[in-house]
Amino acid sequence: MIQFVIVGLLSLLFIPSSALAQSCADSPVAVQILGSGGPRLNPDRASSSYLLWIDAQARILVDIGGGSFLRFGQSQAKLNDLSLMAISHLHPDHVSDLPALLWLSHQARKNSLPIVGPSGNDVAPSFPTFLSRLFDEKNGAFQVLGPTLGATPGKAGGGVRLDVGVVDVNKTEPSKVFDAQGVTVTALGIPHGNLPTLAYRVQTRDVSIVFSSDQTGTNPRFVEFAKGANVLIMHLAIAAGETSPLHASPSVVGRVAQEAGVGRLILSHIGQFKLDAAIAELKNFYTGPLTVAADLQCTSVP
Numbered sequence: 243m244i245q246f247v248i249v250g251l252l253s254l255l256f257i258p259s260s261a262l263a264q265s266c267a268d269s270p271v272a273v274q275i276l277g278s279g280g281p282r283l284n285p286d287r288a289s290s291s292y293l294l295w296i297d298a299q300a301r302i303l304v305d306i307g308g309g310s311f312l313r314f315g316q317s318q319a320k321l322n323d324l325s326l327m328a329i330s331h332l333h334p335d336h337v338s339d340l341p342a343l344l345w346l347s348h349q350a351r352k353n354s355l356p357i358v359g360p361s362g363n364d365v366a367p368s369f370p371t372f373l374s375r376l377f378d379e380k381n382g383a384f385q386v387l388g389p390t391l392g393a394t395p396g397k398a399g400g401g402v403r404l405d406v407g408v409v410d411v412n413k414t415e416p417s418k419v420f421d422a423q424g425v426t427v428t429a430l431g432i433p434h435g436n437l438p439t440l441a442y443r444v445q446t447r448d449v450s451i452v453f454s455s456d457q458t459g460t461n462p463r464f465v466e467f468a469k470g471a472n473v474l475i476m477h478l479a480i481a482a483g484e485t486s487p488l489h490a491s492p493s494v495v496g497r498v499a500q501e502a503g504v505g506r507l508i509l510s511h512i513g514q515f516k517l518d519a520a521i522a523e524l525k526n527f528y529t530g531p532l533t534v535a536a537d538l539q540c541t542s543v544p
Contacts, residue, residue: 265540266293266295266298266300266317266540267295267298268542269295269540269542269543270296270297270447271294271295271296271446271447271449271451271542271543272294272295272540272541272542272543273292273293273294273295273451273473273475273508273540273541273543274292274293274294274295274300274317274538274539274540274541275291275292275508275510275535275536275537275538275539275540276288276291276292276293276306276310276313276314276317276537276538277289277290277291277292277305277307277308277309277310277313277537278290278510278511278512278535278536278537278539279307279309279335279511279512279537280335280477280479280511280512280513281333281334281335282513282514284514286536286537287309287512287536287537288307288308288309288310288312288313288537289307289308289309289310289334289335289336289338289339290305290307290310290330290335290336290455290477290510290511291303291304291305291306291307291310291313291314291339292304292305292453292475292510293314293317293319294444294451295319295540296424296425296446296447299320299323300317300319300320300323300324301323301324301325301326301423301425302324302325302326302327302328302425302427302444303324303326303327303328304327304328304329304330304442304453304455305328305329305330305336305337305453305455306327306329306336306337306338306339306340306343307334307335307336307337307338307339308334308335308338308339309339310339311339311342311343313537313538314343316538317538320350321343321347321350321351321355321402322350322351322352322353324351324355325356325420325422325423325425326356326357326358326419326420326425326427327355327356327357327358328357328358328359328419328427328429328440328442328453329357329358329359329360329369329440330359330360330439330440330441330442330453330455330456331359331360331366331434331437331438331439331440331455331456332359332360332366332367332369332372332437332438333437333456336455336456340376341376341377341384341387344377344387344390344401344402344404345384345386345387345400345401346400346401347390347400347401347402348389348395348400348401348402348403349400350402351402352402353402354402354403354404354405355402355403355404355405356404356405356407356420357373357404357405357406357407358406358407358408358409358419358420358429359372359407359408359409359440360408360409360411360431360438360439360440361408361409361410361411361412361438362438363436363438365436365437366437366438368408369406369407369408370406370408373390373391373404373406374391377390377391377401378391379391379393379397379398385398385399386398386399386400386401387399387400387401388401389401389402389403390402390403390404391403391404391406407419409429409431409440410431411431411432411438411439411440412431413430413431414463415430416428416429416430416443416467417429417430419442424446424447425444425445425446426444426445426446427442427443427444427445428442428443428445428467429441429442429443430443430463430464430467431461432454432455432457432461432464433457433458433460433461434455434456434457434458434488434489435458435487435488439455439456439457440455441453441454441455441457441464441467441468442455443467443468443471449472449473449543449544450470450471450472450473451471451472451473451474451475451543452467452468452471452473452474452475452502452504453475454468454474454475454476454477455477456477456479456488456489456511457477457489457490458486458487458488458489458490458494459490459491459494459495459497459498460494464498465498465501465502468498468499468502468504469502469503470502470503470504470505471502471504471505472504472505472506472543472544473504473505473506473508473541473543473544474499474502474504474506474507474508475508475510475535476490476495476498476499476507476508476509476510477489477490477495477509477510477511478492478495478509478510478511478512478513478517478520478521478524479511479512479513480492480513480515480520481513481515481516481519481520482515482516482519482520482522482523483523491523492520492521492523492524493523493524493526493527495507495509495524495528496523496524496525496526496527496528497527497528499527499528499530500527500528500529500530504530505530505531505544506530506531506532506533506541506544507528507530507531507532507533508532508533508534508535508541509521509524509532509533509534509535510535512534512535517534521534
């Protein structure tokens with residue numbers, strides 16, 4: 243009898259993971275945070291990943307860091323609805339769940355999936371080379387995903403075919419990477435140490451959303467790239483009073499958002515430090531609406 247009571251109490255405490263997700267279906271355009279953390283272990287935050295919902299469909303997926311495969315499922319997004327996957331750079335906390343998402347993806351989607359990422363340099367391969375090293379049917383780390391790059395399905399395994407695009411991060415002007423179904427996506431190279439990195443801007447239904455990714459905030463062209471965006475997602479990766487060769491300080495994040503004149507700033511890629519102090523430093527420079535990201539959080543645009 244005691245055993246049954248305990249089991250009953252535990253069942254009352256269990257909440258399905260899907261119930262934790264905020265619904266994005268009620269807004270014509272909404273951005274959902276799949277992963278609000280960075281590379282360090284965090285019990286509450288998956289690594290970087292974002293979904294853009296348009297007319298109740300998850301249409302754009304930006305990055306897919308560790309833990310975001312689970313979050314994608316919890317969001318109740320459908321792989322078949324995606325119009326584009328956009329990868330900012332090749333640090334593991336931004337791309338490590340890509341094989342998990344693609345494995346057996348051909349069972350959920352028949353049409354090929356457009357995917358885009360950055361050009362390479364002496365410390366990182368170009369995006370097509372990166373994918374080949376992962377999924378090539380003969381020499382890849384995950385040879386069973388050879389069909390994603392054109393291998394015969396069934397012979398090498400499974401996975402939806404990828405339409406691969408690459409953006410030159412050294413171009414000074416934004417590059418158009420997608421333009422269909424009322425959605426336009428452009429990309430711009432941004433400074434993140436010496437690793438090739440892209441920011442993305444999405445225009446749809448007279449609103450715009452900018453996904454900054456990791457950057458130092460030292461490229462003045464990014465301010466113009468983000469100008470007037472309804473929502474800007476920037477990464478708050480280091481503590482108040484600190485500097486980094488990879489990430490913008492809280493004060494720089496605030497200055498960039500203020501100069502860009504964005505409608506709302508969402509802070510993500512949250513580091514493990516005194517968050518209140520970092521936000522206070524940021525607010526010395528940014529005076530607009532502010533949201534601190536949490537996993538599965540949904541924000542309507544505008």
